Amino acid sequence: AQSVTQPDIHITVSEGASLELRCNYSYGATPYLFWYVQSPGQGLQLLLKYFSGDTLVQGIKGFEAEFKRSQSSFNLRKPSVHWSDAAEYFCAVNGGATNKLIFGTGTLLAVQP
Amino acid sequence: DVKVTQSSRYLVKRTGEKVFLECVQDMDHENMFWYRQDPGLGLRLIYFSYDVKMKEKGDIPEGYSVSREKKERFSLILESASTNQTSMYLCASRTGGVETQYFGPGTRLLVL
Numbered sequence: 001a002q003s004v005t006q007p008d009i010h011i012t013v014s015e016g017a018s019l020e021l022r023c024n025y026s027y028g029a030t031p032y033l034f035w036y037v038q039s040p041g042q043g044l045q046l047l048l049k050y051f052s053g054d055t056l057v058q059g060i061k062g063f064e065a066e067f068k069r070s071q072s073s074f075n076l077r078k079p080s081v082h083w084s085d086a087a088e089y090f091c092a093v094n095g096g097a098t099n100k101l102i103f104g105t106g107t108l109l110a111v112q113p
Numbered sequence: 114d115v116k117v118t119q120s121s122r123y124l125v126k127r128t129g130e131k132v133f134l135e136c137v138q139d140m141d142h143e144n145m146f147w148y149r150q151d152p153g154l155g156l157r158l159i160y161f162s163y164d165v166k167m168k169e170k171g172d173i174p175e176g177y178s179v180s181r182e183k184k185e186r187f188s189l190i191l192e193s194a195s196t197n198q199t200s201m202y203l204c205a206s207r208t209g210g211v212e213t214q215y216f217g218p219g220t221r222l223l224v225l
Contacts, residue, residue: 009153032211043117043203043216044156051211090155094211100171101146101214105155 002027004093006104013081014112021076021107023091032094033074034101035065039087047089050074061085086111116140117217119204125223132191134220136204143209145187147171147179150201150219159202162187163209194224 003026013019025031032051036044048059055067065076074091091104120135136145143164148156148171158171160179168179176198180188187206191198201221205214 034213036216041219041221043218044205045216046213049213099211100158100161101156103156105153 002093002102004091004102004104006091006107008107010108012110012112015083016080019078019081021089023074023104024072025074025093027093033067034092035076036090036092037087044090081111083111085109117204117206117215119217119220121220122218123221126194127225128195130194132194134189134202136187136217137185138206142206144207146205146214147189148203150203156203196224199224
């Protein structure tokens with residue numbers, strides 16, 4: 001069965017520091033992968049997605065993610081975090097006959113001044 | 114831009130009440146989804162609909178039903194609300210297949 005693991009529940013970084021949020025997936029075929037961000041009290045906004053092609057994908061707000069098939073990973077990165085990046089981040093995989101999205105449990109990012 | 118709206122941002126109901134959560138999208142999307150979000154559990158799929166009058170159970174359909182009479186509107190119904198249905202409910206839509214899902218702002222439901 002498909003699954004997504006986000007091993008970090010909470011992460012705190014200083015403003016201006018680099019960020020990497022981990023995501024591992026389990027899926028037999030080529031996955032369709034997504035990163036969403038949720039600001040407090042809001043719905044989810046798509047940051048970026050990977051369907052095929054270049055394994056390094058660029059998203060909005062300066063985020064990027066790299067698909068590594070050998071490690072079953074799709075980690076999210078940002079070179080310099082801003083205070084407004086404080087939010088919860090969800091990784092998701094889409095696949096299978098029903099094309100449902102399977103979400104990880106999320107990583108809550110705090111940004112220190 | 115795709116717009117997905119949900120009828121209420123906050124809702125307080127009593128145990129046993131019938132509760133309707135409405136979701137409307139303005140992009141002629143075929144697929145619509147209802148999720149609930151709980152701390153530490155991420156998003157879990159309740160029901161989804163591939164097209165008008167079509168519905169399929171998700172991972173946690175117990176205690177819920179849905180209605181999709183028009184393409185743009187997808188309703189989630191709690192027939193008899195219970196305290197364990199206190200949660201954040203998120204609606205989403207997409208064109209179809211593996212395309213991006215677009216989310217509404219969510220409804221935070223408290224059942225007393």
